[in-house]
Amino acid sequence: MKKVVFFLSVLFLSFGCEKAPISKAIKVANANELSESIANAQPGDEIVLANGVWRDVEIKFSAKGTEDWPIVLKAETEGGVFIEGVSSLELSGEYLEVEGLFFRNGHSPKSNVIAFRTSEKEVANHCSVSNCVILDFNNLNRDDDNLWVQFYGKNNTLSHCYLAGKTNGGPTVRVDLKGNQSIRNYHQIINNHFGPRPRKGGARGETIQLGSSFTSMSPSNTTIANNLFEACNGEVEIISSKTNFNIIKNNVFYKSEGSVVTRHGNYCLIDGNYFIGDGENENFGGIRIVNTGHWITNNLFYNLKGKNFRSPLAIMNGIPKSPLNRYNQVTDVVVAYNTYVNSNAPWQFGVGTNIDQADVLPKSEIRSARPLRTEVVNNVIYNEVGDPNPIIEHDKADGVTFASNIIDNNDVLFAKRDGLDSKTLSLTSIGEDLSVPLLGFEDVEIYSGFDFETITKDILGNPRSKSNQIGAFLNSETIDLDLLDKTKYGANWYSNVVEVKEPTTHSVTNEAELVSKLKAAENNDIIELKDGVFAVSESLIISKPIVIQSKGKTEIVYNGPANTPAFALHPYGKLKLKNIKLKGTNTQFAFASLKENMFNHFGLEVSDSEISHFNYALKVYKQSFAEEITFTNTSISNCENGLELSEETNDRGDYNTEYLTVNNCSFNAVKSNVIDYYRGGYDESTIGGNLLVLNSIFTNCGANEKGRMLLNHRGIVNVTISNNTFKDNNVDFVAILWGAKNNNASENSITNSGQIKTEQNLKLKLMY
Amino acid sequence: MKKVVFFLSVLFLSFGCEKAPISKAIKVANANELSESIANAQPGDEIVLANGVWRDVEIKFSAKGTEDWPIVLKAETEGGVFIEGVSSLELSGEYLEVEGLFFRNGHSPKSNVIAFRTSEKEVANHCSVSNCVILDFNNLNRDDDNLWVQFYGKNNTLSHCYLAGKTNGGPTVRVDLKGNQSIRNYHQIINNHFGPRPRKGGARGETIQLGSSFTSMSPSNTTIANNLFEACNGEVEIISSKTNFNIIKNNVFYKSEGSVVTRHGNYCLIDGNYFIGDGENENFGGIRIVNTGHWITNNLFYNLKGKNFRSPLAIMNGIPKSPLNRYNQVTDVVVAYNTYVNSNAPWQFGVGTNIDQADVLPKSEIRSARPLRTEVVNNVIYNEVGDPNPIIEHDKADGVTFASNIIDNNDVLFAKRDGLDSKTLSLTSIGEDLSVPLLGFEDVEIYSGFDFETITKDILGNPRSKSNQIGAFLNSETIDLDLLDKTKYGANWYSNVVEVKEPTTHSVTNEAELVSKLKAAENNDIIELKDGVFAVSESLIISKPIVIQSKGKTEIVYNGPANTPAFALHPYGKLKLKNIKLKGTNTQFAFASLKENMFNHFGLEVSDSEISHFNYALKVYKQSFAEEITFTNTSISNCENGLELSEETNDRGDYNTEYLTVNNCSFNAVKSNVIDYYRGGYDESTIGGNLLVLNSIFTNCGANEKGRMLLNHRGIVNVTISNNTFKDNNVDFVAILWGAKNNNASENSITNSGQIKTEQNLKLKLMY
Known part of the structure; x- marks a missing residue:
């Protein structure tokens, strides 16, 4: 049954445009009614989905609204419509708006949950999805990659949505640029709350990806603004910008294990963002730069401890004449008017250099091209605990101009550099748990590079035209930010704040x-x-x-x-x-x-x-x-096999656990696979797999071990084997460490158990 | 002595802007006066160079005019000021105009004759050089590469100039994009006459180059419009577009041995140009496409016989994940509303494919990536002599959409293809020696791709909004073009038309x-x-x-x-x-x-x-x-050495003559180097070196030949050895042919003179 309610068009919304159509609100209760009402939809119509669970529904919202009279598809009550089971939403046409849906308890039958197209050439333009939630809407198997929101067409918007919990492969949101129908798209990804995305255990876990290397020459002009990224821990890249002229502005990256990366494409503007860490976790990153012409301005980096690839500012070395899918040289990059508070070694250059491997890797793999014509200027650094090396040169930063930068290093000596001068500063509170230097550098002469007149505002949007100063913040009377007020982001009817219940x-x-x-x-x-x-x-x-x-x-x-x-x-x-x-x-x-x-x-x-x-x-x-996965104060004995996590053999960088910890345990008479933890595939930016074996005793193990190795952790990037005793294990090797990566063994006692060997470079299948 | 003439500022030119300055006309007679007047120049000033020869003068025109009150540097009489000897011109600052100079009888001491900068960071913006001539202003040695006009900065113009006769290496004009000071430059290269540029004999002979592969990710937005290119024969690329968003519009390419090539960079618009050949010369090319997003619209291709790389439309195969300096795949290219008259096999796809060499070349050299998402639509082909293969697929064109194309093949059968239909058309004269089909396809339904609404005009600028039709020309009553009226291009005081004098x-x-x-x-x-x-x-x-x-x-x-x-x-x-x-x-x-x-x-x-x-x-x-170099009916005998052209050993693709012809000659008792003609370096797009040895007799030659080869033409691309007699020459080889290139031998009689061998692939040094 369909209820049709005619209502008078709101005339004052449409002044100066076409005659107001006769708009309808059409309430639909099932998929058939829905598709019928879509087929008949006229500009100004509102299609209202009845509250309740919509199971196994593939919505194709294909229609033509107008700028003044869009066609709306909305929930009867915001958040009252649950899209469950094997369900999806596709849009094509013009001026369509989707509002208030909740995708949960299910997954999509397609390669995306929400797609801004219904076929290759039928794309959406000027369409929006807003005030929706996608929660844990995962494919059943994590190797079955998909996207949750895939943009095609032009001028589409994802706003005020909450997306969290994606565990399977594939970015949460991707903008697709293949075809002239999808370039210069000016899509808007704004005011969303990207809630926790758990560690993916390998690559393909970005929260947002803008294009791919294959479309890295195309102008995208996508804006990602005013979003909250909370615990977006999927992989090393939170946002992977791979196309041109994107804008990443005024977002909050809160305790997210990754970085904003200009992986491919050029001329990205990263302006006015907040990168907030906890002062401890080394996985919270900042901005990593590859390619040409990016501007990093007015950002705050706060309590970040990421290193190298994950440092607050990581400027990479490129490969000379790089292949399309590898690393172009950094040129013509501007890093200006940023503020760094308690963020260690914030500026790192030549990140990813591997010139010391020139003998073992092919020439087309050697990242030896240092940044050129790059300016790091007008920035402010404040370190409560002094940092002896605010600038780290993995390779020489001789193509970088430093000027008009100030550091308060709290009297700790640091490597001097022209363009980075000491000053004593003080912090001003600008909101809960947020204090930054606002004062004390008014007298620093501002460096003015080419086109710097386009940097018209500070991080708060205050005009720099009068009483300009270095750093992200202009000094103003009182600033009281509430960056983590989650009501400002995502769907207005949904909160991810869970009340902690006393366990029963x-x-x-x-x-x-x-x-x-x-x-x-x-x-x-x-x-x-x-x-x-x-x-x-x-x-x-x-x-x-x-x-x-x-x-x-x-x-x-x-x-x-x-x-x-x-x-x-x-x-x-x-x-x-x-x-x-x-x-x-x-x-x-x-x-x-x-x-x-x-x-x-x-x-x-x-x-x-x-x-x-x-x-x-x-x-x-x-x-x-x-x-x-953690074993503590536990014995494992008389087993055919021990801890087996070695089935991720697709060599795409995947593995079965982020942290495998064995502390103060004993293994006795475990005959094979005492610890077997595998990660395959070579990709310099996959940082994962962590094995800690500490204070443990291994005796009489490995009797049936065909590999003649006790602890097999081939391909795992971070390995610590420390303070253990290995006695009477019938193997040749306790472990073989990967020398080129973070593999360490120390303070172990080995008796009649083979040895620990280091292999500098593992032969692995290339992932790209 | 300096004459200073004050004159009243022309107020009506400056309405709505700053108060008119007190402008001066300052006549200068030597370099000192000139530099002094530049140093003191104020907005609105005119610096007038006295007529006569200015020898060995390095002009640095560095000053700041305003939009309404530029500073002008001009010849007392247009063309009356001769810049000679070791001389150059550099501009930096804003709103400067140079007019009426004649660069001749000399060369530049710098890497350019005219540069739009005076130092790396002091560039020119909103400056122009117009109504000037640069003639034969060549460096003394041709390996000493330079540019004649090098653009830096933004919004500069080269207009109404005549440039001809460059013989040394380096493009005639180059736009440089290194640094943020020179991107999005919106330079204008307009209304110039690019006169004959002789064959260079190898690479680095472009007439205009827009950027380089190293800046191929940068937006250039340079316009090349309304120019005449006459006999620009320097090399295979007349214009080499290597950056993004360039516009090549309404130019005439007249009997020029080369093509317009989108060599690197993307989204080039090539619109409304005339490519005119003579119906015979196979070196006159059209447009060759590499990379993404180019639009080729409203062009006329007339009497072109170029093949393969030089075909009217050559769509290349790319290298998968190509290195920066090689060949990106062609994607998202639009070829629409063009007209082809008597131009053989106008559409060629997979040009440059070398998949048959996959066994002998490294993977990173194999051009196997076919064009994707490319549209060839709304075009008209007319062939007075039918062409059995209007479409040539060097590799499959399976990523190309053909639609709404029409051909009149004068009843000659051709390979059928969806989207290319036969029609009987007639030609209409639209000017001297120019007749095109204007009628007879009004009923063809126009294909409308994404963004096709941006193709608003035809080649003549007539609006397509009403009575649109396929092909470059809309039908209109009378069209009388005078494309080759040279007074419309270049300096108004100079003509390159030479009266033919009866020889004495x-x-x-x-x-x-x-x-x-x-x-x-x-x-x-x-x-x-x-x-x-x-x-x-x-x-x-x-x-x-x-x-x-x-x-x-x-x-x-x-x-x-x-x-x-x-x-x-x-x-x-x-x-x-x-x-x-x-x-x-x-x-x-x-x-x-x-x-x-x-x-x-x-x-x-x-x-x-x-x-x-x-x-x-x-x-x-x-x-x-x-x-x-031609020898006909001539004997060469009793010489230690014959024809020696083998010193171009830098292996950058150079050689000493374009055509070495030996016809009906005899060589007797030439002991070494009977013919020794060398070209070195591997670069798939160098097409040159031509050796023709015909109807000749070689006897008792090569007695002292260390190489044991009579005709040594290593690296020469085109070789024909035909109808010759080789007798009693003490060598092992008459010649070794390069099998992969255009080397042929036939109808030769060889007695006691070794043999002719074919080597399929020569080992040559890579040029890139």
């Missing part, structure tokens, strides 16, 4: 109770096992954050079928197991992910426990990912 | 007279030697076009010093020697260029003559160049 502890006395309470428990609840022995014959399903513990080291004996896990780690399943003795009958797994459909991450933290008599202590299947 | 014949009876008459003779005169023997002891200087002949095969015996030539070929020296017996005493050269300072080309045509007893019959030194 459920006492459990037998197996049946364990199964039922586990099912009934809420997120983060605690299952407390009574003392004694629990005989479990079916896998315990972990599909939420949960704690399972006991006081007296309760024993769980798992006697289920061979090659099934005692604890089955499902999507969202984050298990903390404490003080448990976990025993199998030699054929099962202690912990395992699902074999497929791991559409969301799992997690595992085992402490003060004993694991024995399993086929595998841990078996992580392909396309499963945990941000962290 | 000077009879000469003795050596002294020969020397004096040779000196006194005018261009193209004839020196007629009486019968008998002329004993010549000093080189005869050939420094102009001249004919030396006799009736009865007069003998010239040259007994000058060893290793000096009987005929010294100086710059401009073009000798036709007819019916002469030329003898040395075994140590001299019959003909030789200068060892250095060959700042202009020479030429040599020997017929019906006998040359004997020389060390070298012909010795061409490095950096000397002749467009043509």
Whole structure:
């Protein structure tokens, strides 16, 4: 049934344009009504989706509105329409507006959830999606890449939306430029809240990508402005600008593990943004520059500790005459009027240089072309704790002009450089947890480069025309920013702020109770096992954050079928197991992910426990990912295999966990794959995989190890093996370290267990 | 002495702007006065150079005019000021205008004759050079590359100038984009006459180059409009667009041996140009396309016979993920509303493909990426003589859309293709020697691609908004173009039209007279030697076009010093020697260029003559160049060496003559270097070097030949060895042909002279 309500067009909205059409509000309750109303839609019409769940609906919103009389497709109540199941939205035509939808509990049947086209040549122009939410709308398998929002056409807008939780491969949002229908697009990505995007475990986890290397010569003119990026940790690039003339302006990057990167394309303006870290996490980055003509102005870098690729300003070395998909030389870049507060070594040059590998890599891989005609001027640095090296030259910065820069290094000596002078400054509070230098450099003569007259405003939009000064902020009476007020970003009906609930502890006395309470428990609840022995014959399903513990080291004996896990780690399943003795009958797994459909991450933290008599202590299947897997004060003994995370063999840079930590554990009589953690594929900017093996003892392990290696972490970038004892393990190698990367071993005692070897350069398949 | 004339400012020119300054006209007579007046110049001033020759003057015109009150530097009389000797002009500042100068009889001491900057950061903005001439202002040595006009800064103009005769390396005009001071420059190169630029003999002979591969990512926005390009034969590229957003509009390319090439950079608009050939010369090209987003609209291609790289429309194959200085794939190109008249195989795709060499070349050299998303639509082809293959696919054109194209092939069958339909058309005269189809396709439905609404006009500027049709021309009542009226282009005081004078014949009876008459003779005169023997002891200087002949095969015996030539070929020296017996005493050269300072080309045509007893019959030194060297009906005997043109060993693609022709000649007892003609360096787009050896006899030659080869033409692209007799020459090879290029041998008789071998791929040094 369709309700049609005629209403009088609001005439005063359309002065000076075509005669107001007779507009209708059409309420639709199912997919058929929806497509019929779209087919008949006229300029000014409003198609209203009835509240409730719309399951398995593929919306093709193809129609022609006008500038004054757009066609609107909206939820009956903002946030009251839930798009679930296997669903998607495509738009094409002109002047269409979509509002108030909530995409959740499902995934798209297409290569995108929302697409601004309905076919290759039928694209959207002047269309918008606003006030919508896409939450965890992930494909079932993480190798099944897709986009959540894919722009085509021109002059389209994504505004006031909340997008979070993408775990599968592919950027959250991508602007596509193939074809003249999609260049000079002037798309707007504004006022959105990009909520947490978990670590992807490899590449292809950008939050926004503007084009690709194949369209890197095209003018895009996309604007990304006034968005909040919160914990966008997918990969090293939060925004990957790959086309020309993009504008990234007035955004807040809050505790996001990555950088804004001008990866390809040229003449990007990065102006007035806030990059805010916590003063500790070295993964929070700033801006990384490749290519020509970018302007980085009026930005604040705050409490950032990223290094090298992730430093506040990372200017890369290029490859001379670079191939299209590699690294063009940096030229004609302007870095002016920025402020750096407590951000270590903010200016790094020649990042990515590998001239020392000129003998082992082909010439077309050597990043030896230093930045040219680049200006770093009119910037202010303040370090509460002095930084001996505010400028780091991985390669010489001889093509860079420094001028009119000021540093307060709190009396700590630093490498002097023309154009960077000391001054004593003070901080002024400009909002909660935000204090910056506003004063004390009024007398510094401003460097004026070519076209600097186009830098007309400061980070707050105040005009620089009178009483201009260096740094991102002009001095003004009172500034009270509330950058992290989340109501300013995203959908007005949705908040990602979760009230912390006190966890409930459920006492459990037998197996049946364990199964039922586990099912009934809420997120983060605690299952407390009574003392004694629990005989479990079916896998315990972990599909939420949960704690399972006991006081007296309760024993769980798992006697289920061979090659099934005692604890089955499902999507969202984050298990903390404490003080448990976990025993199998030699054929099962202690912990395992699902074999497929791991559409969301799992997690595992085992402490003060004993694991024995399993086929595998841990078996992580392909396309499963945990941000962290931790074993502490735990013994693993008498198992055929230990911790197995080695199925990500597509060599595209993927791996199964970001952090695998083994601390103060003992491994005894684990016959193969004691630790087997794999990452494949060569790509200089994938930084991930972290293995920490600390204070642990390995004895009588590796007896059946075909690879003759105890700890196999081939391709993992960060490895620390420290303060361990290896005794009587029948292998040739404890480990082989990757010398070119961050692999370290120290303070280990090795007896009758082979050796630790370093291989400088691994042969890996190129990822690009 | 300086004359200062105050005059009242013309107020009506400056309404709405600043108060009119007190402007002066300042006449200057020498360099000191000039630089003083420049130093003191104020907005509105006119600095007037006194008529006459200004020798060895380096003008630095650095000043600041205003939009309404520019500062002018002009000749007292247009064309009356001759800049000669070692001289140059540099401009920097704003709103400067240079007018009426004639650069001749000299060269620049700098890397350019006219530069729009005075130092790296002191550039010109809003400055112009107009109504000037640069003629033969060549560096002394052709390897000493330079530019004649080099643009820097922004918004500068070269207009109404005549430039011709550049022989040394380097484009005639280049726009430089390094640095933010020179991007988005909106320079104008308009209404100029680019007169003959002789064949360069290798690369680096462009008439206009817009940027370089190193700045190919930068927006240039340069306009080249309403110019006449006449015999711009320097190399395969007349205009080489290497940056973005350039406009090439309404130019006439008349009998110019080259193409307009979008070599690097993207989004070039090539609109409304006339490409006019002679229906025979295969070197007259059209438009060659590399890279992305170019629009080729409203052009006329007339009587062009160029093939492959030089075809009317050559769409190249790219290299996948090409290095910066190689070939990007063609994508998103529009070829619409063009007209082709009697231009063979006008559309060629996959030009430059070398996938058949995938086994012998590195992957980064293989041009296998075919054009994508390219549209060839709304075009008209008329062929008086039907063309069986109007479309040639060197590689598949499967990424190209053809639509709404019409061909009149005069009933000759051609390979059918969707989007190219037959129609019977007629030609309408639109001016002298110019007839095009205007009618008969009104009913063809026009294809409308993305943004096609921006094609608002036809080639003549008529609006397409009503009664639009395909092809370059809208139908209108009478069109009478006078494209070749040279008064419309270049300096208004200069014409390159030379009246043909009847040559004078000077009879000469003795050596002294020969020397004096040779000196006194005018261009193209004839020196007629009486019968008998002329004993010549000093080189005869050939420094102009001249004919030396006799009736009865007069003998010239040259007994000058060893290793000096009987005929010294100086710059401009073009000798036709007819019916002469030329003898040395075994140590001299019959003909030789200068060892250095060959700042202009020479030429040599020997017929019906006998040359004997020389060390070298012909010795061409490095950096000397002749467009043509021809021997006909001539014997060369008893010489240590024959024709030696092998000093261009820099392997940058250079060679000493465009055409070396030997027809109906005999070579006997020439001991080494019978023919030695070299070109080095690999670059797929250098097309030159032509050797023709026809109907000739070689006997008892090569006795001392170390290379064991009679005809050595290594690296020469076009070689024909045909209908010759080789007998009793003590060599292993008559010649080694380059199989991959246009080298042919046929109908030769070889006895006791080794063999002719073909080597498919020569190993050559890469030029890029």
